[in-house]
Amino acid sequence: MLLQVENLHVHYGAIHALQGISFHLEQGEIVTLIGANGAGKSTTLKTICGLLRPTAGAVYFRGQDISRLPAHKIVSLGISQVPEGRRIFAPLTVRENLEMGAYTRSDRREITQSMERVFASFPRLKERLDQLGGTLSGGEQQMLAMGRGLMSRPELLLLDEPSMGLAPILVEEIFRIIREINQQGTSILLVEQNAHMALSVANRGYVLETGRIVLEGTAAELRDNAQVRAAYLGG
Amino acid sequence: MTYVLQQLLNGIQLGFVYALIALGYTMVYGIVRLINFAHGDVFMVGAFVGYFTLRALAGVTLAGASWLNGILLFLLAMLAAMALCTVLNVTIERVAYKPLRNAPRIAALITAIGVSLFLEYFSSLKFVFGPNYITFPSPLPAQTWEIAGLRISAIQVLIAVVATLLLLGLNYIVRYTKIGKAMRATAFDRDAARLMGINVDLTISFTFGLGAALAGAGGVLYVSAYPRVHTFMGIIPGLKAFTAAVMGGIGSLPGAFVGALIMGVAEVTAKSVYSTMADGVAFLILILVLLVKPSGIFGRAEVEKV
Numbered sequence: 001m002l003l004q005v006e007n008l009h010v011h012y013g014a015i016h017a018l019q020g021i022s023f024h025l026e027q028g029e030i031v032t033l034i035g036a037n038g039a040g041k042s043t044t045l046k047t048i049c050g051l052l053r054p055t056a057g058a059v060y061f062r063g064q065d066i067s068r069l070p071a072h073k074i075v076s077l078g079i080s081q082v083p084e085g086r087r088i089f090a091p092l093t094v095r096e097n098l099e100m101g102a103y104t105r106s107d108r109r110e111i112t113q114s115m116e117r118v119f120a121s122f123p124r125l126k127e128r129l130d131q132l133g134g135t136l137s138g139g140e141q142q143m144l145a146m147g148r149g150l151m152s153r154p155e156l157l158l159l160d161e162p163s164m165g166l167a168p169i170l171v172e173e174i175f176r177i178i179r180e181i182n183q184q185g186t187s188i189l190l191v192e193q194n195a196h197m198a199l200s201v202a203n204r205g206y207v208l209e210t211g212r213i214v215l216e217g218t219a220a221e222l223r224d225n226a227q228v229r230a231a232y233l234g235g
Numbered sequence: 236m237t238y239v240l241q242q243l244l245n246g247i248q249l250g251f252v253y254a255l256i257a258l259g260y261t262m263v264y265g266i267v268r269l270i271n272f273a274h275g276d277v278f279m280v281g282a283f284v285g286y287f288t289l290r291a292l293a294g295v296t297l298a299g300a301s302w303l304n305g306i307l308l309f310l311l312a313m314l315a316a317m318a319l320c321t322v323l324n325v326t327i328e329r330v331a332y333k334p335l336r337n338a339p340r341i342a343a344l345i346t347a348i349g350v351s352l353f354l355e356y357f358s359s360l361k362f363v364f365g366p367n368y369i370t371f372p373s374p375l376p377a378q379t380w381e382i383a384g385l386r387i388s389a390i391q392v393l394i395a396v397v398a399t400l401l402l403l404g405l406n407y408i409v410r411y412t413k414i415g416k417a418m419r420a421t422a423f424d425r426d427a428a429r430l431m432g433i434n435v436d437l438t439i440s441f442t443f444g445l446g447a448a449l450a451g452a453g454g455v456l457y458v459s460a461y462p463r464v465h466t467f468m469g470i471i472p473g474l475k476a477f478t479a480a481v482m483g484g485i486g487s488l489p490g491a492f493v494g495a496l497i498m499g500v501a502e503v504t505a506k507s508v509y510s511t512m513a514d515g516v517a518f519l520i521l522i523l524v525l526l527v528k529p530s531g532i533f534g535r536a537e538v539e540k541v
C-alpha cells in the first residue's frame with residue numbers, strides 16, 4: 001500500500017473539519033475524493049502534505065507514519081501536491097517556478113531532464129519560460145502548477161481541483177495528461193468537483209460529506225450508484 | 236553648480252549606507268510581514284564589533300603600504316561585524332519572533348520594539364559596550380582628491396566601492412541562487428513554498444541573517460565616515476532607512492535602494508540649507524509618502540492579508 005490514511009481527525013480551532021476518515025491508495029492507482037464544497041477534501045490533502053496537523057489518526061506513506069513530519073520532508077519522501085487555486089509564484093518566472101518544484105533535488109542534469117519531460121506534456125510552458133508566473137492565463141497557470149508538481153519526481157501526486165475554472169476543451173486536455181502521468185508510473189490522488197471527469201479516469205473513489213467518508217467503491221460502482229448520480233453527476 | 240554636485244555626491248554616499256540598512260528592513264518585511272524595529276540596533280552592534288576588531292588588530296601589519304594595510308584591516312573589521320550581526324539577528328529571530336509567527340501581528344511588532352530597547356540598554360551597560368561616545372579610528376589616511384572641482388575623500392570612495400559590491404552580491408543571491416529564489420517564493424506564498432519542499436524556517440532565518448550582514452557592514456561604513464560610536468546610534472539611521480524602505484515600497488529591493496539614495500540626498504541638501512533640519516526632513520518625507528502614495532514608489536497596492 002502506497003498511502004494509508006487512518007481515522008484522521010483535523011480541527012480548525014473549534015471546527016471539526018475531518019471526523020475520522022480512512023482510505024488507502026495502492027501503487028499505480030488513480031483514486032478520487034469527491035464531495036461538495038466544504039466537505040473536507042482540501043483539508044485532507046493539506047494534512048497528508050504536512051501543512052495541517054491531525055488531532056488524531058495517522059497518515060502512512062510506504063508504511064511510514066508521516067503525520068508528524070514537516071511539509072518539506074514529506075516532499076523529499078515522494079509526495080507532491082498541486083494545490084487548489086494553483087498557487088503559482090507570481091513574481092517568479094515560469095522557469096523559476098519549475099525550479100522551485102525541484103527544490104528537493106540537486107542533480108542539475110536530472111532536473112533539466114525532468115523539465116524536458118514537463119515540456120513534452122505542456123509545450124506551452126516552454127514558449128513562456130521567462131514570462132512571470134503571474135502573467136500567465138488561468139489555463140497556463142494550471143499547466144505550470146502541474147508541471148511544477150511533477151518537478152520533484154513524486155511517486156504520489158495530489159491534485160486539488162485541477163479542472164477548476166477551465167474551459168471544457170482544456171478540462172479534457174488536463175484529464176488526458178493526468179492519465180498520461182499515471183501511465184508513466186505516478187500514483188494519483190485526485191480531488192474534484194467535476195465528479196463525472198474524475199470517475200472517468202479513476203480506478204476507485206471515495207465520497208466525502210462534512211468530514212466523513214459516506215461511500216466508497218470502484219469508479220464504475222460509484223458511477224452507477226443512485227446517490228452519487230443524484231448528488232454529483234446531475235441525475 | 237559644483238556645489239550642487241558636491242552635495243549630490245555626499246548625499247549619495249550617505250544613501251549607500253542607508254540602502255544597506257533599508258534592504259534588511261524590506262527583505263524581512265517581505266518574508267514575515269514584520270517591521271523589525273531592532274534592525275537599527277543590529278547596525279549599531281556592527282559598528283561596535285568593527286571598532287573592537289580594529290582595536291584588537293591595532294599595530295598588526297598585513298601589507299607594506301599603509302593605505303592598503305588600512306583597507307585590509309577595515310575589511311577584516313567589516314567581515315567580523317557582518318558575521319556577528321548575522322548570528323545576532325538569526326538568534327533574535329529564533330528566540331523572539333519565531334514563536335510569534337502565527338500570533339497577531341501586533342504581538343511581534345511590540346516584541347521587536349522590546350528587542351530594540353533591550354539591545355540599546357543592555358549594550359549600554361559598563362561591562363558590555365558602555366554608555367560613552369567612542370571615536371572610531373579612521374581606517375584610511377585623510378586623503379582627498381579634487382576632480383573637476385569636486386572633493387572626493389578616500390573614505391567616500393571606500394564606502395561607494397564596498398557598498399556597491401555588497402549590493403551586487405545581494406542582487407546575485409536574491410536573483411540567481413537557489414536560496415534566493417526560495418526567499419522570493421516564501422515571501423510570496425509561504426504554504427506553497429512548503430509544498431515545494433522549501434524549508435521555510437531556514438529560509439526565513441537566512442533572510443534575517445542576510446539583512447543583518449548588510450546592516451553590520453553598513454554600521455562599520457557609517458562610523459568610518461561619521462566616527463562617533465555609541466549605543467543609541469542605530470535609532471536615527473534605522474528610522475531613516477525604514478523611511479527609505481517605505482518610500483520605495485516596503486518589500487521591494489530596488490525600492491529600498493532608490494528610497495535610500497533619495498533619503499541621503501534629501502538629508503544632505505536639507506543640512507546644507509539649515510543644519511538642524513536634516514533629521515526633520517526624513518520624517519517629513521515619511522509623512523508625505525504615507526499621505527500621497529502609501530504603497531511607495533515601487534510598491535504594489537497590497538490588500539492586507541488578515
Ligand SMILES: Nc1ncnc2c1ncn2[C@@H]1O[C@H](COP(=O)(O)OP(=O)(O)OP(=O)(O)O)[C@@H](O)[C@H]1O
Binds near residue numbers: 039193
Ligand atoms: N483555515 C480555515 N479555518 C477555519 N475553517 C476552515 C479553514 N479551512 C477550511 N475550513 C473549514 O473546513 C471545512 C472543510 O474545508 P475544505 O477546504 O477542506 O473543503 P473542500 O472539500 O476542499 O471544499 P471546496 O470544494 O469548496 O474546495 C469547511 O467547513 C471549511 O469552512
Ligand SMILES: [Mg+2]
Binds near residue numbers: 041042043084160
Ligand atoms: Mg477545496
